[in-house]
Amino acid sequence: MIKNRPLARTAIIGGIIVIAFMTANTFWSVRQNSDATNEAVSTVSSFYLEAMAERRARIITNLINNNFDQMKKAVDFIADSNCGSLEEFRDGIGRVKSLLGLNRFALVDEDDIVYTQYTTYTGGSRHTFLSDVSTHDRIITTVSIYGSSKQLCLAIPISGISFMGKPFKACFVQLDIKEIVELLAFDDQGQTHFALYVKNGGNLSGTELGPEIGEQNIFEALKGLVSEEVWNENYSNFENEKEGNIRFSMGDQEETLCYVPIQGTGWEMAVLIRDSIIQDQIRDVSERNFRTNRRQIGFTLVSVAALAVVLILQLKKLSKEKLEEEKEASRAFQNMANTDSMTGVRNKHAYLDNEALIDSKIESGELKNVAVVLGDINGLKHVNDTYGHAAGDQLIKDACTLICEHFKQGAVFRIGGDEFAVILQGKGYETMHDVMNEFNRTVEENIKTGSVVVSIGYSVLEKDDHSLQEVFARADQMMYARKSELKAMGAKTR
């Protein structure tokens, strides 16, 4: 027990220190994790915007290249077909359009007469890009005439084809920008906004670049939202078809937009994301980390608590076992102190303990019936002297056996070398006389056979007695009287 207490204390303090350390470590890890996540998401978001812008720009570039390729195929197809009349020629254009998926495909002759599937018209003023067609391999023009939808016109010079004697100089397709915009609309749960701009910042796509800029000219919208220096830098980027990004705040909202040029068009593809969305994502990631860490802390706490409980139970069990061992040892020691080593019955020390206990009960009036029987071995000195101490010891053991066999319901004590006392209570008290008589008869028989002879006397607790000693004294007198009687019968007295 003396050793277990410091052990438990050490275990508890150690456990608390371990928990505190682990908790602190976990919170530190969470903070580190959160900072790292913020930084990473911020970086990734820029990449994300740039990637989104580039992806959309690539779609447009691919669309343009694909249309240029298809136009060349269309020209080859028409060159191979023999169209005699305007009707056949228009049918040919119609077939090419549907076959190659070309939108509003047209051929232009040297007088700027435009031939489409359904119409033939003078197009010099309408398609101003036709004046440049002879000097360029590819012409990409953005067109918005008189309220019509904005269009991307792609033209290439052609040669070797003529109709009704007039050679063609070019062909072109017109792509509706609304249809291009539909191709660009990825489903990203509305987290990003995109818009196409021309060099002066005019919105070409008709899409809203977030709530602040909306469909306005981007540079008109950014006036006052960014510094003059930033404004000028980005205006210059648009004019020179460069990429860039802009950050601005509106109230408590931070916005980031990224733009990339679309080669050959003079357009800029801009993608915008509201910082709160990035923050929400960071928060989501952080909260997930927090949840994980909380679970880890909880798990650690539960583990440590379980460990502590197991430890305490083990300690308790160990303590109990130690206690039991000590009790057992104590009992053995007690038994050793109260037992006569030769006969195995209780000794004088035990008798005195019992006497004290009985005395307290007599004093309190709790005990009414108790008797003391005293026995003394006859002829022990004679045996010791004549046959040696071993024979004497055997005689003592025989006498003890005789007493124990008769007073089975009493407490037998060896209170001296050849003296025994029996305390009788309860059933032993009630059968005392019969047992005494039987014992005496046996002793008298033993005199004849030379076996062990024990003189006994007894006395019971009387009304005026205040202690067992008084009972003992009367029993002692009676025992001596009996010794005399037995001597008369032939028993050795000493």
Place this chain on the structure above:
Amino acid sequence: MLHKRIVKTGGAMITAAAMVFLAACASSQNQGNAGLTGSPDSSEQILKNEYPQGKTDNVRSAVDFDHELDRYEPKKDHYDLYFTYKTVHPWWDAVALGMEEAQRQFLDKGIVITYEYMAPNGASAVDQTKRLLEAAEKGYDVIGVDVADEAVISPILDTLIEDGKKVMTFSSSDAKEGCKRIAYVGNTHNYQDGVDLTEALCKKLDYKGKVAILVGSVGAPCHEDRARGAADTISKYNGMEIVATEYDMDSVDLAYELTLNILKDHPDLDGIICCNMSNPVGAARAIKEKKSNAVVVGMDHDEEALRYLNEGVIYCLGVQDCYSIGFDTIMIAVKIADGNAPGDLFPELTDEITTVIYQEDAALMLELLYGDIL
């Protein structure tokens, strides 16, 4: 959900109410028989006085891009038409867009409309005569013409009609009165447009000053009518004087040169009345270059002219609804091709509106017509 529906319904009702209001405004601004559904409206001048500087609604209703074919069921599934107009010019490109929309809507109904839409690089009655006669040989269902010179072309049209051809006039200029052409779709109030622009100028000049008139092609009815309207209006005011009248033959460069010359001869010029689309562009270039204070009023929706209007170099412009002219031309041509005559199905004169816009309207008009794509 219910709330959304209520909001949507409410929004739709507000929108509908706004549209009715705008339509009312638009029809009120018509000068004569407005479009296929309009009628002469005497409240037009009252409304003009009420909105003297033009309003957003005024601009939005100036050009109607929202058209649908009427319930007429064409008798054939393919029509082949021929149209010729004065000269290659952006004004007729705007008309072409309305024609293409009508063609597309017919195609949606399974009716194919093919057509030629041709013009010379410079206005020429001789060229137009040649084109008409060639077209007459090709069996088109209908021949449409924007008359380059009513005196020369009207007899040709009568001959074609007598030969059993179906002929109509469209866009800016009708044939002369008495011509047998079947119908006309376009501006029927050119004279009044000239009057309106000149009244605006006179008011601006407080009815005092020297003015010049720039006209388009010689003999072009629409240009001549506007010039007459302008001259008649000037003559009403004693303080006003016409110091020059010149023809640019629908050339911006010529209009510029003519204006420079006028300014040279009359450095104290107070105003210029421009009767076609090229006049105001050339005049404004010269006025700006010479830093003249002359007030320019003119016609149409040329992008450069609208930018001069936005800058204040041009005082006002009369914008015609070219898109509607184009749409209605195809729709009526199909009815004519089926042998119908003017009456219940279409009027002999389908008038289209002209809206006078001012500096404060210019930015919105530019956005509406050209978008913000420099």
